[in-house]
Structures are given as C-alpha cells and as structure tokens.
Amino acid sequence: MESYQLAEKLARGDRVQELSPGQRPINANRLFRIFGERTTRVLKIYGTAARQRREQHALSALHGVPGLPVVLERGVQDEVHWTMFADSGRWSLGTLPENPSLARRAGAILQRLRDIEPTSMTNLERGIDQEWVTVDFISTFRRMERYRGRLGVSQELLDAARSVRPPFASEPRAAHTNATPDNFLVDDGGNVTLINWEWATLAPPEWD
Missing domain, CATH: 4.10.910 (30s ribosomal protein s13; domain 2)
Known part of the structure; x- marks a missing residue:
C-alpha cells in the first residue's frame, strides 16, 4: 500500500495533507496532517522499521517529560510502520521570527533531558563519551x-x-542529538514540542 493510500485509510474520511518535501531520499519518512472536525493530528510513516523502533523506545523511556510529542496510536500495515501523533503545531523555531520566550521554552525541554537518569534512555554503559x-x-x-x-x-x-585537540565532551546524558530549530514545533498557544526522536541516545549535553 502506498503511503498516501495508507494515510487516507487511517484518516477515516478526514482530509489529508502531505507535509513531506517533494524530493525525498529512499526510505525517507512521510508526514501527513489529518484534519478532523475538532482537532488535527499528524501521521508519521517510517521509511524503515528500525526508525520506528528507535523513536518508540526513546518516547517510552521519556514518557511524562513535558515538551515531547503525544502518541495517539501506533500500528503496522503491510510491514509499513506508522505512528499517529497529536498535532504539535504548524510552525517551528526555524520558520518563526526570533523569539526569546520560545527559545527559552525549547531550552527548558533540553534541560529536562539532562535531569533524567541516563539508564532510562538506553542500556549502553557509556554512550557517546x-x-x-x-x-x-x-x-x-x-x-x-x-x-x-x-x-x-x-x-x-x-x-x-x-593538530587541533578533539572537542571536549561532558559526561553523557539523555540527548536528542538533532535539536535543530526545525525540530521544535510551536502551536497556536505558544507551546513548544521537540519532535523526531529516532536518533536519541546518551551524548554530551552540549551536542543539543
């Protein structure tokens, strides 16, 4: 089943809008916004099962931490893995004008990650040290x-x-490892959510 067909099936009659860029590499994820009568939700169709597995592990380990995407539903269709999320917003820190208040909220999410016990994130003994x-x-x-x-x-x-010395690395903590402005979504209420957790691991805090 094609990704768009799967999105339409999961939308159950609601309107579907693809959010993925036009040119996509092989095995890239696909994103769709689904418009319901009262709310919108976002469907993520993974390019590989491993990506879904890694993201599910990270979100499960960090369950309850504010600022993470809310999972509504997960499933597999014809060996294609997908997750339905609550819509975290149509803007990102990368598309909005500079806003110190939103930047501080994004920083608070990263700080909360630092305070988490590392063993909850992975069974690695050291991670990226x-x-x-x-x-x-x-x-x-x-x-x-x-x-x-x-x-x-x-x-x-x-x-x-x-001849330059290697960068200094702090003690590894739970880390997103790709906390770019585009991965911080902002909704109408100014709430900030950090998405795309497929590469989360233990890493020096300065990586984020």
Missing part, C-alpha cells in the same frame, strides 16, 4: 585524507586542522 569523540575526531581526518583532492582541501590545511 570523551573516548568516542576522540576516536571519531581522528577517524574524520583519516576519511578526509582520502577525499582531500575532491574537497579542495590542501595538505597544509589538513595538517593544521589535525
């Missing part, structure tokens, strides 16, 4: 070495960058 950051930092330059010519990076510049 200083050792991981250091190894990844070195690995990044090794990969750049192979493609230096294509990237137009001189050997002198690469050597200079390699």
Whole structure:
C-alpha cells in the first residue's frame, strides 16, 4: 500500500495533507496532517522499521517529560510502520521570527533531558563519551585524507586542522542529538514540542 493510500485509510474520511518535501531520499519518512472536525493530528510513516523502533523506545523511556510529542496510536500495515501523533503545531523555531520566550521554552525541554537518569534512555554503559569523540575526531581526518583532492582541501590545511585537540565532551546524558530549530514545533498557544526522536541516545549535553 502506498503511503498516501495508507494515510487516507487511517484518516477515516478526514482530509489529508502531505507535509513531506517533494524530493525525498529512499526510505525517507512521510508526514501527513489529518484534519478532523475538532482537532488535527499528524501521521508519521517510517521509511524503515528500525526508525520506528528507535523513536518508540526513546518516547517510552521519556514518557511524562513535558515538551515531547503525544502518541495517539501506533500500528503496522503491510510491514509499513506508522505512528499517529497529536498535532504539535504548524510552525517551528526555524520558520518563526526570533523569539526569546520560545527559545527559552525549547531550552527548558533540553534541560529536562539532562535531569533524567541516563539508564532510562538506553542500556549502553557509556554512550557517546570523551573516548568516542576522540576516536571519531581522528577517524574524520583519516576519511578526509582520502577525499582531500575532491574537497579542495590542501595538505597544509589538513595538517593544521589535525593538530587541533578533539572537542571536549561532558559526561553523557539523555540527548536528542538533532535539536535543530526545525525540530521544535510551536502551536497556536505558544507551546513548544521537540519532535523526531529516532536518533536519541546518551551524548554530551552540549551536542543539543
């Protein structure tokens, strides 16, 4: 079943509007807003089962934390995984004019994540810590070495960058890891919701 057909089926006669961009990579998620008589809701159809699994795990672990999307329903249709959310708003911090009040509300969501016991988020013992950051930092330059010519990076510049110390990483805490302005939705009442939790894990707080 095609994604739009699935959305129409789950809408049960309500109007459906696709929110996904026109050009989508393979296995990209699809988003639809469904207009009911009194409320709207958002359907997320996952490009892979793993994405749905990761997001469900994160939202379940963080259940009750203010500022997270509200799950109304989940399901699988012809091996396609989907989740129905309460509509968190039609705007985002990325599309609205600069607003310090909304920015503080977004920051409060991230702060609440820091206060959560890390073991509730994952069974990882360490997550993304200083050792991981250091190894990844070195690995990044090794990969750049192979493609230096294509990237137009001189050997002198690469050597200079390699001499810089790896970034400092604080003690890993629960983290979203992709807390960009577009992932903070804002509704008519000014409530802020952080969406897209598929890559949540333990990471240094400064990552968010």
